[in-house]
Amino acid sequence: MLTDGLRRLPNVEAHVGNMAEADFQPSPAFWSMRLYSRNPEPNRKLYSWNIIMCTGSSPTRISLPYSSPTILDLDAVLDRQKLRTVLSRTDEKLVVGVVGTSHSAIVAIMNLYDLATRTHPRLHIKWFVRGRLTYAVEMDGWILRDNTGLKGASAEFARENLEDEKLADSPVGKVLTKVECLDIRDVSMKPHLSSCTHVVQAIGFTRDPIPQLAIDGRVLNGITHDPINGILLNHAAVPQAYGAGIAFPERVTDPAGNTESAVGLWKFIKYLQRVAPSWR
Known part of the structure; x- marks a missing residue:
């Protein structure tokens, strides 16, 4: 239901398939992604300034x-x-x-x-x-x-x-x-x-596998995320790469000092409304 609604938005370009790999090119700072499609159309390369992993668990x-x-x-x-x-x-x-x-x-x-x-x-x-x-x-x-x-x-x-x-x-x-x-x-x-x-x-729940990520051909292993701002990490921040949803939840601390992962659709939405504007 949610994806059907997104497809109707004029500023959303939908592609069906499996993104197997994405490579960040430092100059001019964009991601090159290879999409494997089950449709008759051939496999394609897509390009984007940012990537956001909502790959689920x-x-x-x-x-x-x-x-x-x-x-x-x-x-x-x-x-x-x-x-x-x-x-x-x-x-x-x-x-x-x-x-x-x-x-x-x-x-x-x-x-x-x-x-x-x-x-x-x-x-x-x-x-x-x-x-x-x-x-x-x-x-x-x-x-x-x-x-x-x-x-x-x-x-x-x-x-x-x-x-x-x-x-x-x-x-x-x-x-x-x-x-x-x-x-x-x-x-x-x-x-x-x-x-x-x-x-x-x-x-x-266990995070589902994400596509293979690389920076200028160098494969990144052990991807994690910053649970405060959603930035993907590989020792340091992965450029222009972010995570959201149950696979990459926000970490919250209550007034008693207990920390938890904030899980639930409405909590994911509130988190994205707060942090997404800072993603370039």
């Missing part, structure tokens, strides 16, 4: 000590309609392991619980946790754990059903078993994982 996956469970895509589990499609056999005994205590983990449990109580009576949830649930807290004019704590419906569900003093008497406790684990990768978790038919990992 994907759910983090780690290796488990037991390989038999089917790994579910987190995005599919967070979408109730897609989840029903993925777990289409309503008559099968299913044990779905959910790893994590994040907002995504709680939404995954909510969606699986909905299936278990409506269409999948033989579905059971195993919840692998390594710490306590944390919640966003309204303070005087600001929010503690604004980016990392549970909010809204997920916070309400967790408080009412998943806290230790509530789980045993909660209807959720009838279809969910909580497993304390410091590290899901530890071999001691193998017996618990061996009973799972499926596993979904809700343990954060």
